[in-house]
Amino acid sequence: MKNDKILLDHGSGGKMANHLIASMMLPAFDNPILSQMNDGAILNAQAGRLAFSTDTYVVDPLFFPGGNIGDLAVNGTVNDVAMCGAVPRYLSVGLIIEEGFSVSDLEKILAAMGAAARSAGVQIVTGDTKVVPKGTADKIFINTAGIGVIPDGVDIAGDNARPGDQILLSGTIADHGITILNLREGLAADAPIKSDSAALNHMVHRLLAAGIDIHVLRDPTRGGVATTLNEIAGQSQVGITLLEETIPVKKPVAGICELLGLDPLYVANEGKLLAFVPEAHAQKALSEMQNDPLGKDACIIGKVTADRPGTVIMKTPIGGERIIDMLTGEQLPRIC
């Protein structure tokens, strides 16, 4: 492109918009459905159940250790679809770009989206670009929506937790949120931390292929593990008991949490899942997770009880108990 800045014309729907699509979007997202360039993508579907989800990404800064807003936007929606037990297939992308944004940064972001989509096995099939005048948006915001196919026999939902279910966590917590905060606050420039941004659909597929009867799956993003477990306890009207010493947090992440006075249980993750499975399946599910490239630190962190429905209780190593509430009042905007 002649210009190294995005101009309002790039979002006009006219010649420059078409040029942007042809020169940058189609190569980055290359697939035959997108390149038909109709108002919508045309998809072939089998009869059955589909999962449909959307998320908007406004993370600041755009580039961070472990990823950028582009792969985050792909992985996040892939994960939301996968958490329904679905095989993610198709994504839409809606871009809001601030006038003057760097074309080379846009190229990096689109390339990361394309790579993340290929890695997750999904196709970006339709999209839209708006350019807004300088000062009316901050650099770039990305919405993705995703469609996946739910295999027959899979029945995963937030209201499916049952007393006795074991709760598995696929790895360390708080990596994404702390990486972003650390960068933004300029705290520990050389801390060995990075975002866990990753697509979890292959791990979900592995669990289902092994015959694990998953009751609930959820990725603990904004609000962290604590908020996600509270949502599930409420939806299923069950109690949840966690064992504090089992919840893995990387040392440098824990250190920054202490420095900032943050509880890692409330900090966003972008490549972790919580799975609720019947006790009889728990050990097999754990070893399947641990065999997955993204699950080596997987562990069982607690269980579902019939007591105190709607409540999440943390048992401490010295035998104490405290109630873990939803996130309230903390302000970590633009973490994802």
Next chain:
Amino acid sequence: MKNDKILLDHGSGGKMANHLIASMMLPAFDNPILSQMNDGAILNAQAGRLAFSTDTYVVDPLFFPGGNIGDLAVNGTVNDVAMCGAVPRYLSVGLIIEEGFSVSDLEKILAAMGAAARSAGVQIVTGDTKVVPKGTADKIFINTAGIGVIPDGVDIAGDNARPGDQILLSGTIADHGITILNLREGLAADAPIKSDSAALNHMVHRLLAAGIDIHVLRDPTRGGVATTLNEIAGQSQVGITLLEETIPVKKPVAGICELLGLDPLYVANEGKLLAFVPEAHAQKALSEMQNDPLGKDACIIGKVTADRPGTVIMKTPIGGERIIDMLTGEQLPRIC
């Protein structure tokens, strides 16, 4: 809600975010799929073809004669799905809200989205809300993605125009864009103009039910009729000839276009469609359109030729000809 302003906490994923969803989103968009509150919506699909599309809305001002950003966001994506010949069924909604935005304005926008969805016969089944710090977005931006079902036998696409096809336009042009510009520039406060924002899916259904063999359907939004016809001429590798005197423009809209030096052919519409049909079906298609509540001003504006593939030619009443190019260089940001 206690506060009359949206706070960062409303986008935190925590308690206030859940309260916002429960108190405002679920009532506005009421349907059983959304209220399951999983990471994604679970939909039942028949075997067949689906249409999938997305659009982001950044219109400024948010409220205008004929609608607001909320119904515009629903109608726009409903139309993109309908332009594939599909029956729109499900929408996702992604909100980016600026900290401090008025809760009562948000309520009006959500109510308009709910009403537009009911009127179009679609369900808003999944969504996401981000709140960004004051000054990092301008008030509210809305992304919608939509899924529709393409009936068997329907084959509508941008590369399907054939020489001899007649080109139908469903009504007057430039109403939306000129309404927004007029408001923004404070030109003619009492001009009797309003946005044409409307869902066109019922009109498409009427045409298909009447057995019209539609080759191409497209709604001429950003870039206007001129840009849309150029896209189709390019995709189908055909020529297009328009008859200038047949293209309807409301008088006050034409007046403001003149004042601003704008060609209405390039101005955005939000409730109009272009249909390409074989000559033998043209009169029937026209009368079906004119019988539709949104089509009383429908007309035939031109035809497809084998000459000059990729080119759109305007024939003037006095026998002249000029080439109608795509939109280039005009800057009408935030028109939709």
